Amino acid sequence: MVPASISSLVVMALIGSIAWPAQAWVIPVLWVVSGAVVLIPAFDSLLARRLFSMREPSARDLQRLEPAWQSVCRTAGVNPDRYRLWIEGSQGLNAFAAGGRTVAVTRRALELPPPMLEAVLAHELGHHVHGHARVSLLGWWYSLPARGAILLVGLVAKGILAVGRSFSRHGGAAVALASVLLVLLLAAAVVFLNPWLLLIPVMAPVMAAVARAGEYRADQAAASLGYGVALQDLLKGWVAGSGGEKRTWRARVLASHPAAVDRVRRLRG
Secondary structure: OHHHHHHHHHHHHHHHHHHOHHHOOHHHHHHHHHHHHHHOHHHHHHHHHHHOOOEOOOHHHHHHHHHHHHHHHHHHOOOHHHOEEEEEOOOOOOEEEEOOOEEEEEHHHHOOOHHHHHHHHHHHHHHHHOOHHHHHHHHHHHHHHHHHHHHHHHHHHHHHHHHHHHHHOOOOHHHHHHHHHHHHHHHHHHHHHOHHHHHHHHOHHHHHHHHHHHHHHHHHHHHHHHHHHHHHHHHHHHHHHHOOOOOOHHHHHHOOOOOHHHHHHHHHO
16 A cells, blocks of 8 residues: 555645645645544444445344344454444445444345354454454555546546547647647656556555455454354355356456455365
C-alpha cells in the first residue's frame, strides 16, 4: 500500500501548494492525521451502512447469528461485545470483516448449519485478530486521493478525446490529432508530477497476493479454534455446488481470494 499512500501524499501536497502556498505543508499533514478517523467505532458503522450497504440484523437473524458468534468468541477468548454484527445485502454465500469491529454475513450464510456458520464467523474473526481488516481500511483511506487523481485525469482525457472525435467527423483532422497530443502531454505531466501513480497498477498483483495470504491466515486461525473440518466441508460444498472453479491465469494472479480447492488443501495441512 506504500506506493498508493505516497502518491496520495504527493497529490495532497500539490493541492496544498495551490490552495495555500504560504502554508503548503498544512493540507498534507492534516490528511495524514485524518487516518485516525478509521479507528473511531462510529466510522465503522457509517461505512457499513453507506459504503457496504449493510443493515443491522433483525431479531430473527440474531436468533441464529448471536449463539454462533458467542460460541466462536468464547472459544477464542475474545470479548464478543467488541464487535458489531451486520447483515450484508448480497444474495450469495459470503461473510465480511471490515474496519476494527465489523463482522457481516449474508442471509444465505445464516441458513448454514451451526458448525459451518461458526466456521465462517471464526474465519472473519481471524481477519480481525490478525489486523487484516483495519490495515485494509487504512490503506483504502490513504489511497483515496491517488485514486481520485487518476479518475479526474481519466475524465479530462476522455473529454479531450471526445472533442477531438467530434471535430474529426466534420473534417477537423488537425483538431483530432491535437487532442491526442494534448492527452499524451497531460499523461506525461501527471507522471512527471507524481511518478508514484505508475506503481499503483503494477502493484495490483502484489496486493492480490497479500490479500490471498490474509485469507489463508484467517483459515488457519479458524482451524486453530477447531473449525478446520467444518470449514473444509463448507468449501468442498461450495465447489461442488458451483461446478468447480475455472480461473484463467490472469484471474488467479489478480484474485483477492484463493481458489476454494487451494484453501481446502492448506486446511488439510
